[in-house]
Amino acid sequence: MNIPLVxxxxxxxxxxxxxxxxxxxxxxxxxxxxxxxxxxxTTIRAYTVYIFTCV
Numbered sequence: 221m222n223i224p225l226v227x228x229x230x231x232x233x234x235x236x237x238x239x240x241x242x243x244x245x246x247x248x249x250x251x252x253x254x255x256x257x258x259x260x261x262t263t264i265r266a267y268t269v270y271i272f273t274c275v
Contacts, residue, residue: 231239231246239246
């Protein structure tokens with residue numbers, strides 16, 4: 221299954237400043253979000269395969 225990644229709008233200047241104040245860059249935050257999504261996606265796929273093999 222080939223599902224495209226979700227794209228979002230670029231962060232506003234205010235959002236960028238808030239991230240920088242917390243010690244994170246927008247690029248780092250985006251990368252972390254993508255990694256978290258990929259872990260969730262892998263888990264869902266594993267459960268889906270497991271469920272279909274039990275039927």
